[in-house]
Amino acid sequence: MTIDGVAASGKSSVASGVARALGIPYVSSGLLYRAATQLGREAGVRLGDAAALLTHLRARPLRLEALPEGNRVWQGERDLTDELHSSQVDAGVSVVAALPEVRAWVDDQLRALPAPFVAEGRDMGTNVFPQARAKFYLTASARVRAERRSQERPEDVDAVEAALIERDRRDAGQSAPAPDAHVIDTGPLTLEGVIETILQVLPTPTA
Numbered sequence: 001m002t003i004d005g006v007a008a009s010g011k012s013s014v015a016s017g018v019a020r021a022l023g024i025p026y027v028s029s030g031l032l033y034r035a036a037t038q039l040g041r042e043a044g045v046r047l048g049d050a051a052a053l054l055t056h057l058r059a060r061p062l063r064l065e066a067l068p069e070g071n072r073v074w075q076g077e078r079d080l081t082d083e084l085h086s087s088q089v090d091a092g093v094s095v096v097a098a099l100p101e102v103r104a105w106v107d108d109q110l111r112a113l114p115a116p117f118v119a120e121g122r123d124m125g126t127n128v129f130p131q132a133r134a135k136f137y138l139t140a141s142a143r144v145r146a147e148r149r150s151q152e153r154p155e156d157v158d159a160v161e162a163a164l165i166e167r168d169r170r171d172a173g174q175s176a177p178a179p180d181a182h183v184i185d186t187g188p189l190t191l192e193g194v195i196e197t198i199l200q201v202l203p204t205p206t207a
């Protein structure tokens, strides 16, 4: 199944909860875009330079570890995960994610993972796993999302809201609900409420 949605709509928290209830892993595609961005920044590669970025990424392959409590990204023995949710990465990641070559690099890694799993991101239901048996798309107002996200960032809520709106604008080309997705406004719901809503509409597995 797939869970897509706008920035900070609750995708990874919800995917983790749903996956745990189902006893399967979840995979956070955004982490791979974030890792590509962070590694490009570190190496001084211009973020819009797909060829230079991919040469750099292919020389040091990444591994996405689909832990139920939170995915982690490794490069060899180095765990990059805790560096990937900074405001600097937030600000650069949409440039990297707009590159078709980087999208193909991420999609290949996701499609190589052993099923079943819950995939979360922007285009999981539309592009990467169009055959998924259940698809969800999470939304909430920018203000609600900023109030939640500002608990996790040093910036104030207005600055967080402006950054979320800008990231949504830049991501709009690859972030849309699949025609067969259930769209859920998480604004009035608790995290547990969103997870429960999804579990209730999941189709029963057929024999």
Ligand SMILES: Nc1ncnc2c1ncn2[C@@H]1O[C@H](COP(=O)(O)OP(=O)(O)OP(=O)(O)O)[C@@H](O)[C@H]1O
Pocket: 005, 006, 007, 008, 009, 010, 011, 012, 013, 014, 030, 148, 149, 151, 152, 186, 187, 189, 190, 191, 192, 194
């Ligand atoms: N329904 C909800 N009610 C209250 N808080 C929520 C809800 N959903 C998510 N949150 C909180 O909002 C914050 C953002 O959630 P999360 O990181 O899961 O979003 P995301 O869509 O994966 O974000 P990003 O797009 O930046 O990766 C977290 O602090 C999470 O606990």
Ligand SMILES: Nc1ccn([C@@H]2O[C@H](COP(=O)(O)O)[C@@H](O)[C@H]2O)c(=O)n1
Pocket: 007, 008, 011, 029, 030, 031, 033, 034, 093, 094, 095, 097, 098, 120, 121, 122, 123, 124, 167, 171, 174
């Ligand atoms: N399927 C996806 C997932 C992510 N992106 C890009 O990565 C950024 C970070 O993703 P988060 O889920 O961690 O917010 C996001 O802003 C997109 O630019 C994507 O393009 N496709």
